[in-house]
Amino acid sequence: MENLVAAIASTSLDYSNPWLVAVSINTVLLGLALVLPRKLLTTAGIWNGWLLGVLVWGTLGWQGYAVVLFYFLVGSLVTKIGMAQKEAAGIAENRSGARGPENVWGSALTGTICAVGTLLIPWVYSSNSNAILPWLLLGYVASFCTKLSDTCGSEVGKAYGKSTFLITTLQPVARGTEGAISLEGTLAGIVGSLGIALVGWSVGLIDLWGIVWCVIAALIGTNLESVIGATLQNKYDWLTNEVVNFINTLIGAIAAISLAIITQLIS
Numbered sequence: 001m002e003n004l005v006a007a008i009a010s011t012s013l014d015y016s017n018p019w020l021v022a023v024s025i026n027t028v029l030l031g032l033a034l035v036l037p038r039k040l041l042t043t044a045g046i047w048n049g050w051l052l053g054v055l056v057w058g059t060l061g062w063q064g065y066a067v068v069l070f071y072f073l074v075g076s077l078v079t080k081i082g083m084a085q086k087e088a089a090g091i092a093e094n095r096s097g098a099r100g101p102e103n104v105w106g107s108a109l110t111g112t113i114c115a116v117g118t119l120l121i122p123w124v125y126s127s128n129s130n131a132i133l134p135w136l137l138l139g140y141v142a143s144f145c146t147k148l149s150d151t152c153g154s155e156v157g158k159a160y161g162k163s164t165f166l167i168t169t170l171q172p173v174a175r176g177t178e179g180a181i182s183l184e185g186t187l188a189g190i191v192g193s194l195g196i197a198l199v200g201w202s203v204g205l206i207d208l209w210g211i212v213w214c215v216i217a218a219l220i221g222t223n224l225e226s227v228i229g230a231t232l233q234n235k236y237d238w239l240t241n242e243v244v245n246f247i248n249t250l251i252g253a254i255a256a257i258s259l260a261i262i263t264q265l266i267s
Contacts, residue, residue: 022057026050040076041099048101052108059115063203064140068108070199071144074192075107075151081159106242107147110249114140138210138260139253141200145193145214146221146252147245152192153222157185167226179230181223193218209263213256221252 030050033041041049049072056064076099105112114136157164158175161182166173173180197214200206206214225248233239 018061019054019058022054025057026053029053040072041104042101045100045104048104049099052104052112055112056115059118060137060140060205063205064115066203067141067144067196067200067205068111070196071107071148074195075148078152078155078188078192081155102240102242103245106245107249108144109246110143110253111140114143114253135257135260137205138213139257141197141206141210142214142217142256143249143253145196145200145256146218146249148196149189149193149218149252150222150225150245150248153181153185153189156188157182160184166230167223168230178233179226179228181226189222190215190219209260210256213259213263214252216259217252217256220255221248224248224251 027050030046033046033049034043052068053065056068099107117136118134157180161175161180161184164173164175164177164180164182164185165171166177167179167181175182193215194211197206197211197218200214201208201211225244228239228244228247233244
């Protein structure tokens, strides 16, 4: 019996390997998602979510996973706000908010690039609060802050915006118009970006200044996305919502990193 136990122990998997942990955890979640009702992700979205989860955990561990999980859960819940009202008005997300692969990567491609990039690019350290502040980790958190800000702003604005204006002209427009903004949506976006920035800080991916950069970057990214929606999106077929989402998150990541670098240079 002792020999059998020793043999099993000697052949046990090394769960100190983050990639093995990533595959194991996400495969379990994949199995659960496939047997449960598909209200948050389509079947294709589930498989793509598995790949995203493996890449994030494998590169950034549970800390990076916590950020993307927070984004997914809160973003999905916010999308459901006022769903019946938005569907009746014809401005609801497709599939009642269930995310497909195009939604997964439109929202998370920038963050995934930052996460995978940590394997290839040396880290830069910050003396701020004695915390490690790699630019790519800041960009990673900022990208999801920007996307959650966009989701909260759009969904809350469509459901509860009392007055919506086109960002380029400030003329009143109907809810759900590309490029429309509202006070309610803007405030919701700030709260959403702050929430996910706090998660990134609490797990050690960014420092306190990183929270500030992420929230500002999210505001920049979401407003520039509204400008793109108001001026360019209807002119080019390739500028789908998913492509614009990627541009939005990329702007947010670049803005946050730029703010941090500028601050260090002048300090």
